[in-house]
Amino acid sequence: MMTTFSMKRVNAIFVKDWKDLQRNSYVLFTLALPLFFAAWLGRIGADSAEMISFPIVFALVIAGAFVQAAMVAEEKEKNTLRGLLLSPASVAEVFIGKSLLSGVMTLVVVAGCIWLAEFSVPSLPLFALSIVIALVIFLAIGTLLGLLSRTVMETSIIGMPVMLIFGMSSMFKSMITNEAILTVMDYLPNELLMNIWVGLESGADVGESFLILTVWAAVSVAATVIVYRKRRMD
């Protein structure tokens, strides 16, 4: 139930998180990881859509999900979320302000990865659309992880399997022989993103992948809202 939504309050949260980020070495270091990875790929001259999808997906998982999770969990751990929710700020304003900052940071890191890996983006508008949908998915997953953990430490434990599945599973694909697992993997957001980017490069049809990716976005946002509603009373 939202009676009034205030951009001024969203902006206040965003500015606060931006100031905090500059002094948060844990988060800054985490944000830099995908950039090192991309720079390394650039040095060995890997610039196909398939190779470059690794650091970009990695950036989305790390910057979108991991950093968002750490930021949400820290607000709970330090009791600052309680303070915000006792102010005129609504839950939506708090989480949108936060997601805006994580979102902007993720875009910066993704752009940095593309530049460092010297990747030429195929079909910019559709590529950008895929990144935006992916941002929604990973920010929602990050918020969810943050809500499920009580401390920042816990997010890195709960987040590990998420990072392995969503961030790195594509790299191990060649080692997997089980058909069922491979089929399931085709529906993971990271695989869908890679399909889209490879498809955009080669001119193949990417409509279905976009559709499934959008379903992922809707489901992850819904799951986050449901978990928040369940958790708020304890």
Add this chain to the structure above:
Amino acid sequence: MEHIIEVNSLAKSFGDKLALKDVDFRVRKGETIGFLGPSGSGKTTTIKILTAQLAATAGDVRVFGEPVHLLKDPARMKKIGILTDNSGLYDRLTVQDNLALYADLYDVGKERVREVLEMVSLLGEEKTPVKKLSKGMKQRVTLARAILHKPALLFLDEPTSALDPTTTKHIHEGLRELNREGTTIFLTTHDMDEAEALCDRVAFLHDGEIKLFDTPQNLRTMSGSPTISLLLKDKTTVTVEPNESGAAAIAGYMASGNLLTIHSNEPTLGDLFVQLTGRNL
């Protein structure tokens, strides 16, 4: 008479533990109310229920005339200020940045930040990151944050528990000033001097029950009559009652030049609390 807070038959249990049992009280606009009680008596629980951070197990709780669970609405939250031990600060941010955030959330000008910092004696610490502050200084930043928007109703959970007497006194003056400007204050404390210094009415809370709820003056009268102690030149102390025979005794000692000092023993709220509950504050 306008009641800002109305509590009827409030009870709260945590599992089998009954933290509040059948609590009833009302707070009028402009009053400063103190809940005085020892550790574990239910002070924080009361504040959390009044600010919708905890749901009551039974009873009816109204703030500004509305059931307390409807509180979460920007327009209403703007009228309330809250200081509890669980409302944290951003410890990597400076004092200024912590308060600037809330100035924006409450839509008040940044010049107000200076005013509240003066009130909590923290001018000059604007640029200090909160993690470098002492416990008492953090408590003062949280207090500054709670009063930034001059709330109509202010909840303070042990606002001066970590502070030295001089700072406490300065903050008491600030709170009285805020109260004169129209803020209704609900505070908890286990310091009877604080309750006397600030409150129009004081509730004695013990084991989740209100044992007495009255003005500090009336409470003090209840705890027995005052006596007068006389210190004589030979270092003996004589205690007399403030009546005719007492007056005669004092006059006698004075006339004989035997009297060194004289002082009155007024019963304190603490004495009454012990009489009532068998427990110290």
